[in-house]
Amino acid sequence: MKSAFVSRLIILSLVFAETYAYDADAIVQAACAASSPGGFVSAIRRTCGGTQATCDAICGSAISGMRDIYGNQGSTTGTCFEAFHFYYKHATLTPEEKGKALMAMHRYGVSGCQSTGCGPNFCCCKA
Template sequence: MAPATIVYKLILFGVMFAAITAFDADAIAQAACSASTSDGIVSAIRRTCGSGQDSCNTICSNAISSMRAIYGIQGSATATCFAAFHFYYKHTTLKPEEKGKALMAMKRYGDWGCRYTGCGPNFCCCKA
């Protein structure tokens, strides 16, 4: 294989990999949750958006063991919800020269989203 072909394939792989990881909803939600509080150990936990689903209060309470599996015995032995977000997975890809267009969107529910059981938040912000 010619060196130019190898370089082209490496560049193409890099572009594809960047496109996949650039819109990582989990990482975006984690950053939003972390920025929404002043202290504590924070996890963004996925939530199914649909009627009759568990509230973020319940999801956070149930997620404490998976949270502690990440960070150990620091923080509280219980987790509580302090905010909730809906990440809209439909997003566009902007070219570097494009300006003035939305790339993606999230709805911030605040603490009242912690009690919501219908389709609304799809990420719960949990703090231990």
């Protein structure tokens, strides 16, 4: 009985984790689009920890996949114009709760495009 409960709990947490990540993707995509200079824009996930590729490098490498989504429109060069750190931990608020933070992001600006350490976990890329 205990084993079945633990199995269900693990499955539920995996489903929740996937939904949680998807929500972050949609939120950061909207933030990238809102802060974009115009054109075709994608929010690309970036690993946060240790020495990682810069958003400049990630955007350059992601151009083929970006253009596949856009129907081969836009530039053939991917460039970073913004970077965000989305904090996955967030509160759960009832509709009646007011004046409390729900979630948070840090906006790096274009300087985040050159970060190699943990910092931005999303790159805003333009094609």
